[in-house]
Amino acid sequence: MTARNLFLLPGDGIGPEAMGEVRKIIAYMNEAMNAGFVTDEGLVGGSAYDAHGAAISEGDMQKALAADAVLFGAVGGPKWDDVPYEVRPEAGLLRLRKDLELFANLRPAICYPALANASSLKPELVEGLDILIIRELTGGVYFGEPKTITDLGNGQKRAIDTQVYDTYEIERISAVAFEMARTRQNRVCSMEKRNVMKSGVLWNQVVTATHKDKYSDVKLEHMLADAGGMQLVRAPKQFDVIVTDNLFGDMLSDVAAMLTGSLGMLPSASLGAPDAKTGKRKALYEPVHGSAPDIAGQGIANPIAMIASFAMCLRYSFNLVKEADNLEKAIANVLDKGIRTGDIMAEGAKKVGTTEMGDAILAEF
């Protein structure tokens, strides 16, 4: 069996603590299942800045490019609020996405049954919720040029950001959405602002054409992104797969995540195109939550999102579908048993720290 190469980037804040629990699962899988994972580890975000003066070093970028999959914790914290724009913690994450060409960001918004009451929405609106948001991740306003601040004199500055989308970028992300829909409820809702943005007009046209060409068996709907935000709040269960651009995806996936009441538990996968020869996709897996500097280092962070991200890694990078299912089931079981970290504490539940939560999941796995 060839080695399965994982590159770990725990990052800042609670990232390292959460990653520690994944490391236990990897060790267990190597020992008990002969899984053959080989891990290496690097720095990203503020910790990379402290060590190298960059949000990720060239050496670590090379390792990320060479790995079968990257596991990413979280970046940022007040300590680095005033570092220069080009080396801010987020720059490390953005460079990874761009240089690994991880154009397809998969963000499941599911509501763990045991947590339906934690949602701010009425429980009946979120019980059983299972949306998959497919966010374009290497284009749009995140990377378009010009992206500048210019001094105009007279005390005036002008800031410019540019949203750019080419046909092929929209084609490939909508193909991912349609493929994913076929494994689910076979429905895709595409969101843009075609009434205001030219990129929305092109987005709408290309999604429509891709659908007609190759995926006419999938049900396709179009929605303006602002109306989409409203509908997510009003009746989230109407959606199956949502496909949208980088910036709208950022906003809408966060709103959707918060709706579930399971924010601290939600994973994400960022995938590249399949390699022409090997069929392998570059990939990065990260929790949806941030680095939570306020609770970092206390051993109380919830590692579930990081562990669930590793489950996505098993599924999408290594085709270990059964193992992924089992790991997800282990998480659900632990929640059903009333074992909780502080962020999801409920009356009558048993409050545990980061490592106990990791141990409990491992015991169910």
Next chain:
Amino acid sequence: MTARNLFLLPGDGIGPEAMGEVRKIIAYMNEAMNAGFVTDEGLVGGSAYDAHGAAISEGDMQKALAADAVLFGAVGGPKWDDVPYEVRPEAGLLRLRKDLELFANLRPAICYPALANASSLKPELVEGLDILIIRELTGGVYFGEPKTITDLGNGQKRAIDTQVYDTYEIERISAVAFEMARTRQNRVCSMEKRNVMKSGVLWNQVVTATHKDKYSDVKLEHMLADAGGMQLVRAPKQFDVIVTDNLFGDMLSDVAAMLTGSLGMLPSASLGAPDAKTGKRKALYEPVHGSAPDIAGQGIANPIAMIASFAMCLRYSFNLVKEADNLEKAIANVLDKGIRTGDIMAEGAKKVGTTEMGDAILAEF
């Protein structure tokens, strides 16, 4: 007394029906209170396209520019889904905003107590909710150039939209936010994506400087726009005034509106700068909801948002504060009495149509 000039643009869909109820209130105020309103009326959106081939005619633009205030209904509908981009219904609204320089969009998100149960959020999270979203309305990605779709050959097209913000644009909108905050809970939360967008960096700097310069008595907080969307869903009552750019404002104000459960009831005001000589601001008032083509012409549309928009007009364009208060109280009273249009129907309430709702509010006024 000089005349108070109102220019009415009912628009498409349910716009004309809703405007009809405002017309009754205007007539009443002229008769009973000698208010001196003089009204003229024009076409906008699809109805203007049908009549003139443009989303608003030059003549009507001139009238809008000359009026003390514009009352706007709603635009759009499936009939005009395929008209050319430049003359689509929304173009009329966007041109009005731009040519009248209505840079400050005020969107109150309030929860009418009688409707707290209509929210998809748990009632305790929205009862008493009263947020004011201040959205920049004449800049950003809505109007920045280039805004193009180019044919690259090879079947590839490239769409470009440009987000542009100058210092003065951010200064004046943040000043509005701070001024408004002083009349409320004295708290402003500014939202942008400074971790990704240069316009977010400048936005953050200018809001901070404006605050320090002239409004340091107001409590100022900064939040990333995606986190802001989450916080709106999680705990909306934490906010007093939110100030944000054109596109984020579009998304966030719609999410906030939907949270209240009172979407069909929410008004908005779009204001220009005070004239150097007269101190008067150009202004346009419109409901947050759309043209609802599916129920247009049936006499069942809810006119409350349009009437509440007229109340904002009384307050901001004519300084008729007592009258504005009374009109808003009339709306709340009618809701308390259990009189409802179909969209906000509840068990045990009395279901009425558009004109009965207008009459009921007028009777309480």
